[in-house]
Amino acid sequence: MGMICWLLSSVPLLAQDTTLSFGVMPQRTITLNAQYWNPILHYVNTHSGIHLAYRPNKNTAEHAAMIREGAFDFAYSNYFFIPEYVGADYQVVVRPAEAAIRGDIVVLETSPIQSLKELDGKVVGFPHKAAFVGYLVTYDKLLHEGINVEVVFGGNQEGIMGQLKAGRVVAAGVNSQVMRDFAEREKLSYRVLWRSQDYYNIPIIVHPRITQDKVEAVRAALLQMSQDPEGLRILKESAALIKLDPPYGFVASGAADYENTRLFFQNALVHSE
Amino acid sequence: VLSGLWRRISLSSRITLSGSLVLILVIATLLYSVIQEEVERLRAEFTRKITSDLAILVPTLTEQAMLGDYSTIRQLLTPYAERSEVERVVWRDPQGYEVAIDSKIPQSTAPAWFRRLMQLQAYEGWQEIHVGGVNYGKVGVLLHPTPTLNKIWQIVVEGLRSLGIGLVVMLVVILLVLRQALRPLRRLAADVQRFGEGDYALRTPLEGPPEISSSLQAFNRMASRIASPLAALHENEAKVRLLAAAVEQSNDAILTCDLDGVIITWNKGAERLFGLRAEEAVGTTVGAAHIQHLGVTIDEQRVGQPSYHASEAEEQRTNNAGETFYVSWSTAPLLDAQGEAIGEIGIARDITPLKRVQELLSRSNEELEIRVQERTSELARAKEVAEAASRAKSEFLANMSHEIRTPMNGVLGMTDLLLHTELDPRQRHFVQTVQSSGTALLKVLNAILDFAKIEAGKLELETVDFRLAEAVEDVVQLFAERAHAKGLEIACNIEPAVPDALRGDSGRLQQILSNLLGNALKFTA
Numbered sequence: 001m002g003m004i005c006w007l008l009s010s011v012p013l014l015a016q017d018t019t020l021s022f023g024v025m026p027q028r029t030i031t032l033n034a035q036y037w038n039p040i041l042h043y044v045n046t047h048s049g050i051h052l053a054y055r056p057n058k059n060t061a062e063h064a065a066m067i068r069e070g071a072f073d074f075a076y077s078n079y080f081f082i083p084e085y086v087g088a089d090y091q092v093v094v095r096p097a098e099a100a101i102r103g104d105i106v107v108l109e110t111s112p113i114q115s116l117k118e119l120d121g122k123v124v125g126f127p128h129k130a131a132f133v134g135y136l137v138t139y140d141k142l143l144h145e146g147i148n149v150e151v152v153f154g155g156n157q158e159g160i161m162g163q164l165k166a167g168r169v170v171a172a173g174v175n176s177q178v179m180r181d182f183a184e185r186e187k188l189s190y191r192v193l194w195r196s197q198d199y200y201n202i203p204i205i206v207h208p209r210i211t212q213d214k215v216e217a218v219r220a221a222l223l224q225m226s227q228d229p230e231g232l233r234i235l236k237e238s239a240a241l242i243k244l245d246p247p248y249g250f251v252a253s254g255a256a257d258y259e260n261t262r263l264f265f266q267n268a269l270v271h272s273e
Numbered sequence: 274v275l276s277g278l279w280r281r282i283s284l285s286s287r288i289t290l291s292g293s294l295v296l297i298l299v300i301a302t303l304l305y306s307v308i309q310e311e312v313e314r315l316r317a318e319f320t321r322k323i324t325s326d327l328a329i330l331v332p333t334l335t336e337q338a339m340l341g342d343y344s345t346i347r348q349l350l351t352p353y354a355e356r357s358e359v360e361r362v363v364w365r366d367p368q369g370y371e372v373a374i375d376s377k378i379p380q381s382t383a384p385a386w387f388r389r390l391m392q393l394q395a396y397e398g399w400q401e402i403h404v405g406g407v408n409y410g411k412v413g414v415l416l417h418p419t420p421t422l423n424k425i426w427q428i429v430v431e432g433l434r435s436l437g438i439g440l441v442v443m444l445v446v447i448l449l450v451l452r453q454a455l456r457p458l459r460r461l462a463a464d465v466q467r468f469g470e471g472d473y474a475l476r477t478p479l480e481g482p483p484e485i486s487s488s489l490q491a492f493n494r495m496a497s498r499i500a501s502p503l504a505a506l507h508e509n510e511a512k513v514r515l516l517a518a519a520v521e522q523s524n525d526a527i528l529t530c531d532l533d534g535v536i537i538t539w540n541k542g543a544e545r546l547f548g549l550r551a552e553e554a555v556g557t558t559v560g561a562a563h564i565q566h567l568g569v570t571i572d573e574q575r576v577g578q579p580s581y582h583a584s585e586a587e588e589q590r591t592n593n594a595g596e597t598f599y600v601s602w603s604t605a606p607l608l609d610a611q612g613e614a615i616g617e618i619g620i621a622r623d624i625t626p627l628k629r630v631q632e633l634l635s636r637s638n639e640e641l642e643i644r645v646q647e648r649t650s651e652l653a654r655a656k657e658v659a660e661a662a663s664r665a666k667s668e669f670l671a672n673m674s675h676e677i678r679t680p681m682n683g684v685l686g687m688t689d690l691l692l693h694t695e696l697d698p699r700q701r702h703f704v705q706t707v708q709s710s711g712t713a714l715l716k717v718l719n720a721i722l723d724f725a726k727i728e729a730g731k732l733e734l735e736t737v738d739f740r741l742a743e744a745v746e747d748v749v750q751l752f753a754e755r756a757h758a759k760g761l762e763i764a765c766n767i768e769p770a771v772p773d774a775l776r777g778d779s780g781r782l783q784q785i786l787s788n789l790l791g792n793a794l795k796f797t798a
Contacts, residue, residue, distance in 0.1 A: 029336070030335075030336040030339055030340065031332070031335050031336055031339070031404055034339055034404040034405045034407065035404055035405045036405065037405065038404060038405025038406050038407045039405050039406050041405075042405075042406050042407070053407075054339070054405075054407070056336070056339045056340055058340060058342075238405075
């Protein structure tokens with residue numbers, strides 16, 4: 001009886017039978033996203049009493065459409081900053097604890113190119129079309145500068161860095177932190193032609209139809225994860241799957257943290273898929 | 274029964290049968306081992322296949338399972354279900370909804386007993402799709418053993434076919450080899466039979482494999498060693514058989530007994546003579562068989578008296594019909610090879626007919642003696658009469674000759690005187706005829722007189738000296754003229770070795786020669 005009482009007391013009063021959907025921007029495969037997020041969501045479920053279930057998408061178009069339609073109750077996505085998707089009016093709940101990221105347009109140290117203008121007509125590489133700072137921010141800069149380049153995608157961050165090192169692309173749009181780590185490991189010298197402002201990584205957002213108490217319960221659970229040994233273990237294991245460096249967990253955030261992001265998408269010339 | 278059957282089976286059949294059984298057992302064991310190994314391998318393969326298939330299916334289906342895309346799941350499962358060993362493949366979501374693809378199970382070519390023997394059941398495996406600790410359903414695979422059983426059955430059929438072919442080939446090879454190898458043995462068997470039938474000079478030719486050739490050589494050596502003793506033995510056996518047959522078929526009763534008087538042998542003759550069959554007599558004692566003359570000297574033999582010899586005797590017996598008959602016995606000790614007495618042999622003969630003949634003869638002799646005595650008396654009397662008649666005749670002849678010869682000499686003297694007178698030829702002829710006839714008559718008279726003397730035992734020969742040549746030539750000369758008259762030549766030739774001066778009766782000699790010459794001239798043409 002005592003055990004039953006203990007179990008009941010460990011479950012928050014907000015526990016409900018309904019399951020809330022949790023969308024994830026399809027940066028990675030569905031399986032990898034599930035491997036990453038399911039343990040976290042399980043932790044949240046356990047500690048908030050709110051049952052979140054990962055709702056995968058076949059592709060970004062479907063994900064974007066569901067953002068636009070407000071189909072997700074919660075989501076890990078930045079599509080809501082894109083003007084055509086803002087109608088759902090998602091709100092930021094928390095953001096990853098990691099530092100803000102920047103986009104760099106870089107060339108090899110030995111490259112004769114000294115300015116962005118010199119990239120006009122050249123082959124410039126980017127990780128992939130969904131890479132926010134590596135492609136959207138950096139390529140949008142070139143577009144705003146009126147510099148026409150031949151775009152080549154490397155598949156991921158290090159892929160295009162490898163092509164840069166091999167000389168197959170003249171310059172590359174990269175995540176500044178990832179580029180720094182790659183260069184150190186590969187003993188590669190490079191020069192930054194342009195660096196963007198800091199952007200926070202993708203936040204966890206919630207649809208307005210979700211009651212505040214549930215939002216708070218979820219937020220609290222997410223925020224305490226890095227402080228809780230069990231939560232921290234889950235975060236580390238999930239981060240290991242996608243080779244994510246600390247700090248782990250989430251921190252409280254709001255619309256202000258993503259104002260520049262919202263503005264970027266509002267003014268962006270690059271087309272985001 | 275089996276051992277009896279086995280004994281009747283020939284060596285070729287035994288080797289062939291044994292080889293076949295061994296081959297069948299070996300191949301059956303090998304086949305069974307291979308099948309068991311194959312079954313175990315297939316079981317492990319099934320387990321591994323299910324594990325590997327699920328390891329492939331689960332990641333393949335994971336995203337679609339998470340997306341709840343049942344149509345895609347069905348599309349993904351369908352190619353897998355088309356594999357021959359897959360009976361069913363299923364995806365079941367956490368709520369129990371299933372997407373199942375059933376495949377058509379191929380028809381089993383293996384018989385039911387083989388399927389039961391193999392004990393290969395359908396293999397089923399399930400694996401849940403867990404991603405990040407969340408269950409998105411599970412995948413199940415059901416593998417049916419029929420295709421595998423068909424494959425194993427095919428192996429068995431091919432194995433049995435190979436076994437059959439191997440058996441046939443082996444049987445043919447064994448039979449050919451054995452037929453070739455045993456031919457000398459068959460010939461040896463025939464030769465041994467011929468050898469046993471007495472062809473002791475037979476030697477079998479050496480051929481075949483070394484083992485058999487050495488056997489043939491051993492037979493030849495044995496045959497060489499025992500041929501001579503066997504021939505002698507064979508001859509002795511023939512003699513013994515002949516002797517036994519002779520004894521058995523003899524009209525005489527021939528019987529033997531041992532030292533205890535127990536009858537050992539009893540031939541047909543004994544059966545006929547004593548009215549007791551051999552099976553009744555043999556084994557009983559001579560006393561029980563009422564044979565008094567056999568075994569009587571056994572006690573003497575037992576004490577080792579060397580004086581025991583064969584003996585003969587006669588007895589009078591009465592047969593079962595109450596008739597009397599006579600038996601002659603000849604008994605002798607029965608000795609073994611070392612000369613030791615081991616019993617007695619007796620030969621008995623029915624001499625009743627002989628006895629009857631002897632009696633008849635005895636009576637006949639008596640009668641004959643009487644008749645002979647009578648005849649002898651008669652003959653004596655007849656002899657006396659005949660002798661008297663003979664003496665009278667001789668006296669008559671002697672007297673008559675003497676009485677006739679005297680006047681005849683007178684006649685001849687007168688004719689001789691008459692011839693010396695003057696006579697005309699016709700008279701002379703008459704006188705000469707009278708003289709010659711008288712001379713011939715005188716000769717007849719002399720001959721009659723001589724005969725009478727001879728018969729009367731009174732002929733006497735004179736003993737005087739004479740010369741043989743003269744005596745002979747005188748006789749020849751007497752016949753020279755007659756011989757000449759018949760155109761014959763007569764000559765006298767006396768061998769020089771013949772003595773001339775002799776002493777005897779020259780007149781009788783000349784008489785003999787004259788008779789001979791006269792007959793010679795008379796009968797020579």
